[in-house]
Amino acid sequence: MLGQINVVLKQALETFTCRREVFHQNIEKLKHLMNNVTIDDVRLNPALLSSNIWQKPNKAPATYVDIFQDNNVTMGIFVLKPDMTLPLHDHPDMHGVIKVIFGKIKITSYSVNSENISTLGNYSNQMPTHKRSHLIVEKDSEITMDSSSSCCILYPNHKNFHEIQSIGGPAAFMDILSPPYETLSEDGEVRRCNYYKVLSEIAPNIFHLQKVDSPSYFWTDSAPFLVKV
DSSP states (O other): OOHHHHHHHHHHHHHHHSOGGGHHHHHHHHHHHHHTOOHHHHTOOGGGGSTTGGGSTTOOSEEEEEEEEOSSOEEEEEEEOTTOEEEEEEOTTOEEEEEEEESEEEEEEEEEOHHHHGGGGGGOOSSOGGGOSEEEEEEEEEEEEETTSOOEEEBTTBSOEEEEEEOSSOEEEEEEEESOTTSBOTTSSBOOOOEEEEEEEEETTEEEEEEEOOOTTOOEEEEOOOOOO
């Protein structure tokens, strides 16, 4: 395992498995370490960022490089083709850390706004958020990030719905999630990635989302993580 990435992984595991009382100081340590990660640290295969690779027939618009995964944490790298958008999706009861290592991305984030859910009447119920087919959310932010930017943090109840778009060329970002997808949530069900579309803006900065199938334009392939020998 590469030195800097090993340090980040060690801190990620400590952050998301230690007592809640020390979570805040641990997440701050993780943010600091993630802010220092560069493309040289991960030794991303340059071919994944070349213009030639995107010309290949049936090439997926996004490539995932798996660095590490267990029942507590997943760590990997997403590489997006030029002007590609990862569809609007959720992270059920999960934390996430995003650090751009190449190119530029725009992240548009939303949070469930519980005070406004009742405005949709029939869509308001006691079901967990990820089980609802319709949601009222508040737009939190729309930020542009490059490799010089600080990492972006998402929380179980804040910025937990987002879409990510590459700008002006291919982009790559390192991604840490905890707990991972496919683990059991507090309601005993497996965490799945749900996709949404914006139906309308029902009030300033308040939006109506509808759950949808995974968009046909989006799929991923994979590439190996190149470890320094």
